[in-house]
Amino acid sequence: MALPTSAEVSHALLGLQGIFWALNMLVVHHAADDIAHEQARSDGIEKLIVAACCGGPRVHPDGRQGLTAEMARLA
Numbered sequence: 001m002a003l004p005t006s007a008e009v010s011h012a013l014l015g016l017q018g019i020f021w022a023l024n025m026l027v028v029h030h031a032a033d034d035i036a037h038e039q040a041r042s043d044g045i046e047k048l049i050v051a052a053c054c055g056g057p058r059v060h061p062d063g064r065q066g067l068t069a070e071m072a073r074l075a
Contacts, residue, residue, distance in 0.1 A: 004012075
């Protein structure tokens, strides 16, 4: 069995680079989704804290008051 030529090795390496690039993009995309989800979650927690500490009971358009309405909105 003959050894692969340099052109075949180069072609194989380019293929592997493409595969690793695609996997990296999947990981980066997934990480970006996780970051966006965590940011939205922390914004919701911040709103709950502000509503509990600073706002007191508030009447919302749906008739609920205070944290109950805020939690229902975030659910």
